[in-house]
Every structure is written in C-alpha cells, then in structure tokens.
Amino acid sequence: xxxxxxxxxxxxxxxxxxxxxxxxxxxxxxxxxxxxxxxxxxxxxxxxxxxxxxxxxxxxxxxxxxxxxxxxxxxxxxxxxxxxxxxxxxxxxxxxxxxxxxxxxxxxxxxxxxxxxxxxxxxxxxxxxxxxxxxxxxxxxxxxxxxxxxxxxxxxxxxxxxxxxxxxxxxxxxxxxxxxxxxxxxxxxxxxxxxxxxxxxxxxxxxx
Amino acid sequence: xxxxxxxxxxxxxxxxxxxxxxxxxxxxxxxxxxxxxxxxxxxxxxxxxxxxxxxxxxxxxxxxxxxxxxxxxxxxxxxxxxxxxxxxxxxxxxxxxxxxxxxxxxxxxxxxxxxxxxxxxxxxxxxxxxxxxxxxxxxxxxxxxxxxxxxxxxxxxxxxxxxxxxxxxxxxxxxxxxxxxxxxxxxxxxxxxxxxxxxxxxxxxxxxxxx
Numbered sequence: 001x002x003x004x005x006x007x008x009x010x011x012x013x014x015x016x017x018x019x020x021x022x023x024x025x026x027x028x029x030x031x032x033x034x035x036x037x038x039x040x041x042x043x044x045x046x047x048x049x050x051x052x053x054x055x056x057x058x059x060x061x062x063x064x065x066x067x068x069x070x071x072x073x074x075x076x077x078x079x080x081x082x083x084x085x086x087x088x089x090x091x092x093x094x095x096x097x098x099x100x101x102x103x104x105x106x107x108x109x110x111x112x113x114x115x116x117x118x119x120x121x122x123x124x125x126x127x128x129x130x131x132x133x134x135x136x137x138x139x140x141x142x143x144x145x146x147x148x149x150x151x152x153x154x155x156x157x158x159x160x161x162x163x164x165x166x167x168x169x170x171x172x173x174x175x176x177x178x179x180x181x182x183x184x185x186x187x188x189x190x191x192x193x194x195x196x197x198x199x200x201x202x203x204x205x206x207x208x
Numbered sequence: 209x210x211x212x213x214x215x216x217x218x219x220x221x222x223x224x225x226x227x228x229x230x231x232x233x234x235x236x237x238x239x240x241x242x243x244x245x246x247x248x249x250x251x252x253x254x255x256x257x258x259x260x261x262x263x264x265x266x267x268x269x270x271x272x273x274x275x276x277x278x279x280x281x282x283x284x285x286x287x288x289x290x291x292x293x294x295x296x297x298x299x300x301x302x303x304x305x306x307x308x309x310x311x312x313x314x315x316x317x318x319x320x321x322x323x324x325x326x327x328x329x330x331x332x333x334x335x336x337x338x339x340x341x342x343x344x345x346x347x348x349x350x351x352x353x354x355x356x357x358x359x360x361x362x363x364x365x366x367x368x369x370x371x372x373x374x375x376x377x378x379x380x381x382x383x384x385x386x387x388x389x390x391x392x393x394x395x396x397x398x399x400x401x402x403x404x405x406x407x408x409x410x411x412x413x414x415x416x417x418x419x
Binding site for chain 1: 302306
C-alpha cells in the first residue's frame with residue numbers, strides 16, 4: 001500500500017475519467033487519452049459549480065412538484081386528484097401499507113435525502129471539511145445508486161394512463177407535478193454525475 | 209506521443225478513479241475475487257470467467273426477448289366486462305397521444321432505446337474483440353456503453369408494473385401477459401450481463417485491438 005497522501009495528481013499522473021487509464025500530466029497542453037480519445041483533466045472542470053447549479057434548480061422544482069397535483073383519476077363513481085403525498089395516504093387507506101412504503105420511500109424520502117446528502121457533500125468540499133471524506137464517499141455512492149429509483153412514480157403514472165386510456169369507463173389525466181417531478185429526478189441525477197468524487201479527497205491528499 | 213511511451217514503464221501503477229489514490233497494482237486478481245482501493249474501498253477490479261463470451265450470450269438472449277417484451281402485452285386487465293391487453297409500446301403510444309411528450313420521451317429513452325442501444329453496443333464490442341477485428345469505433349462504443357448504463361431503468365419499470373398492478377387490483381381483474389415473462393428474462397439477462405462485464409479487461413483488449 002502506498003503512502004496515504006499519495007494522490008496520482010501529486011505524483012504527476014492523470015487518470016482518465018472515462019476509461020481509468022493512467023497518463024502522465026503535461027501542464028502545457030490538454031491531454032487526450034490515447035485509449036478512449038476523451039479529453040483528460042486533472043479534475044472535472046467546473047464540477048462543483050455545475051453540481052450546485054443542477055442541485056439547486058432541482059431543489060427549487062421539488063417544491064411545486066410536491067404541492068401541485070401529480071395525476072387525477074375520473075371514474076364513474078368518483079373523481080380524485082392526487083398529489084404525491086395524498087397518493088401515498090390513499091394507498092395506506094386501502095390497506096396497501098407495503099406498497100405505500102415503497103412509493104413513499106421512492107418518491108418522497110429518496111429525492112429529499114438525496115438532495116440533502118449531495119448538498120452536504122458539496123458543502124464539505126467547498127469549505128474543506130475533510131474529516132468526513134470516508135462518510136462522504138459512501139454517501140456519494142449511495143446517492144448515485146439510489147437516485148434513479150425515484151422514477152418509479154413516473155412509470156406507474158405512465159402505465160396507469162395507458163391502461164385507463166384503452167378503457168372507456170374511466171380516465172387518468174397527467175397533471176403538471178408529474179412533469180416537474182421527472183425533471184427533478186433527471187436534474188439530481190445529472191448533479192451527481194457532474195460531481196467529481198476525487199474532490200472529496202483532495203484536502204486529504206494535500207494535508208496528509 | 210512521448211508521454212505514452214513514458215507511461216508504459218509505470219504499467220504496474222493505477223489510480224483509483226474515485227479518490228485518485230496512486231496504487232501499486234502488481235498483484236494479479238483471481239477470477240471471482242475483487243480488488244479494492246485501500247482508502248475509499250472502490251472496487252478496482254472484478255475479474256469474471258469468460259467475461260466476453262458470457263456477455264455476448266447474455267445480450268444475445270436479451271435481444272431475442274427484447275421485441276416480445278416491448279410489443280407483446282405485459283398485462284391483461286378486465287374492467288367492467290371489457291378485456292384489454294397492454295404492452296410497453298402501447299404505454300408509450302398513449303403517453304404521446306395524450307400530449308405528455310416529455311414523460312413520453314423519458315420513458316422512451318430509459319425503457320426502450322437505452323436497453324436496446326446497450327445490447328447492440330455490447331454485441332458490437334464483444335464480436336469485434338472475439339474475432340480480433342480492428343475498429344476505430346471500439347473505444348467510442350464502450351465509452352458510450354458506460355455512459356448509458358446509468359440511464360437504463362428496466363429494473364425500476366419492473367417494480368412500477370407491480371405497484372400499478374396492486375393499485376388497480378380493486379378496480380380490475382389483472383392477468384400477466386406473455387410480454388411480462390419476456391420482460392423479466394430481458395431484465396435478468398441485462399442485470400447478469402452488467403455483473404459479468406469486466407471493464408478493465410475490456411479496456412485492455414480495446415487498447416490492443418483498436419486502431
């Protein structure tokens with residue numbers, strides 16, 4: 001095992017982000033990876049700024065996505081307009097607690113915790129709180145892994161729309177929050193993608 | 209190209225892509241074992257047996273079941289006496305015809321296009337490498353494949369089929385269709401293929417056969 005503060009960059013190497021090939025760092029020009037032909041930067045340029053921008057816009061859209069109705073269902077007997085939260089409550093009412101929990105976790109808990117976790121990681125990098133690097137890396141991996149599961153609600157709505165459309169007795173309308181929510185999920189996924197996880201370790205690399 | 213020849217002396221070195229730690233990588237990792245970054249525990253290597261051939265097989269089976277999964281009904285439901293069958297393609301159609309084209313596009317990309325594109329790329333890469341055909345597009349294809357894996361959402365769609373079936377089961381009688389079984393096979397093969405893919409080996413082989 002190498003010394004703890006030995007980052008590849010400090011030793012004059014670059015690691016290609018696309019194919020992980022190790023290259024020597026030439027400060028004079030932009031390095032092109034000989035294996036996958038992508039541009040190699042020491043760290044992803046403007047990674048922090050882009051992550052912040054995507055995350056903040058995701059967070060702003062998250063508020064109307066939760067307040068506005070996500071879909072409305074017209075049956076002969078009843079007419080109902082649901083927000084994300086009232087959909088979950090409805091599932092509990094018809095004794096579908098396990099499914100309610102899945103939907104609650106996927107569409108309320110995960111997006112919120114994910115944005116908080118990502119914000120925390122970005123703060124830690126920005127203000128050099130380098131003690132939490134191990135935790136932050138674990139959190140970042142979790143955010144990357146779990147983020148896509150928030151799409152669950154969008155897919156459920158699209159299946160419901162299709163089912164009910166072929167059936168003349170009822171109709172399902174997709175309301176604006178569905179669109180907003182889909183955009184929130186995409187924005188936060190991009191925010192996690194643009195973030196360069198090596199930044200978490202850079203303070204430790206420098207100070208040992 | 210001086211820098212490239214310079215690197216070959218340090219072939220035993222590698223950098224952890226997640227924390228940039230410089231690691232001495234001389235030890236061979238056995239098949240079925242993993243090597244991790246000592247600092248952040250990122251999985252560096254995960255060699256699998258016959259990675260290329262098994263990937264090809266998985267994707268081949270997946271491709272066979274792809275079109276049935278998309279076009280045949282995944283659910284048959286009876287609501288107030290009339291029975292309808294619904295496929296993923298119908299789902300997509302109705303999203304566009306009701307004017308929800310942004311959500312329609314999201315579903316189109318994550319469920320229909322990206323899984324297909326991933327399989328075609330893997331077929332292209334594995335056959336080229338297996339028959340040692342040189343191609344300029346190998347590196348670009350694998351780069352695209354790596355970008356796309358994050359955006360394929362077959363597994364989430366499977367869960368949403370279950371959730372919507374449970375949501376509807378009071379109002380309608382539901383029956384699984386043939387498309388659902390094809391979809392499950394497609395999902396399993398794609399999950400298995402992702403597990404069996406040895407990225408490091410693939411990049412090494414691409415470096416050898418590219419150009």
